[in-house]
Amino acid sequence: DSGVTQTPKHLITATGQRVTLRCSPRSGDLSVYWYQQSLDQGLQFLIQYYNGEERAKGNILERFSAQQFPDLHSELNLSSLELGDSALYFCASSVGPAGTSGVDQETQYFGPGTRLLVL
Amino acid sequence: DQQVKQNSPSLSVQEGRISILNCDYTNSMFDYFLWYKKYPAEGPTFLISISSIKDKNEDGRFTVFLNKSAKHLSLHIVPSQPGDSAVYFCAASAYNNNDMRFGAGTRLTVKP
Numbered sequence: 508d509s510g511v512t513q514t515p516k517h518l519i520t521a522t523g524q525r526v527t528l529r530c531s532p533r534s535g536d537l538s539v540y541w542y543q544q545s546l547d548q549g550l551q552f553l554i555q556y557y558n559g560e561e562r563a564k565g566n567i568l569e570r571f572s573a574q575q576f577p578d579l580h581s582e583l584n585l586s587s588l589e590l591g592d593s594a595l596y597f598c599a600s601s602v603g604p605a606g607t608s609g610v611d612q613e614t615q616y617f618g619p620g621t622r623l624l625v626l
Numbered sequence: 627d628q629q630v631k632q633n634s635p636s637l638s639v640q641e642g643r644i645s646i647l648n649c650d651y652t653n654s655m656f657d658y659f660l661w662y663k664k665y666p667a668e669g670p671t672f673l674i675s676i677s678s679i680k681d682k683n684e685d686g687r688f689t690v691f692l693n694k695s696a697k698h699l700s701l702h703i704v705p706s707q708p709g710d711s712a713v714y715f716c717a718a719s720a721y722n723n724n725d726m727r728f729g730a731g732t733r734l735t736v737k738p
Binding site for chain 2: 509511513540542549550551552597599614615616617618619620
């Protein structure tokens, strides 16, 4: 158990719909990262928040958005869903962002993922 | 673009032998490298890391080697155990850049 929790575990929805995925980081971690893993794909970095502020953006579609709340949990919102959005969505957390003291700050711990199926 | 590549989608080894998983990267700014292990239906689990100031890091049965000039790293597992069977992801990031890039993963199967 990494200490990172994600809900829901599974989500089935239809094209055009909107869903929200939730992540709670490990206790003490200030950074939250979102990743997408499609079939036969590696993990694609979507976005990162550090202490409530957006820190880095990766291959995140405009239809997707995220935020980190004062209690440090994060939500990933996916809208106007398409079939191709079906994937595993992972959240990870770390103590701090890269560049802070010690590389241990950067090690990311992953949640169990949310499996999204768009029909 | 694939800045981190794991060219072997799968690897099969006998229990007790050495497993060597390889990873190549293209971005010379990467200075921190990690290996994650992933079992089915679970999130990736951090395994071992190495910073660019080192060329080797060892943790029990796991050793990561970094060859900066070749932009290549490898994970050695000795001796391999059936419980090591999983998908292994290589990841890399640059100082002060949180855009960590992952390889596509290598599925390791350790046969008893």
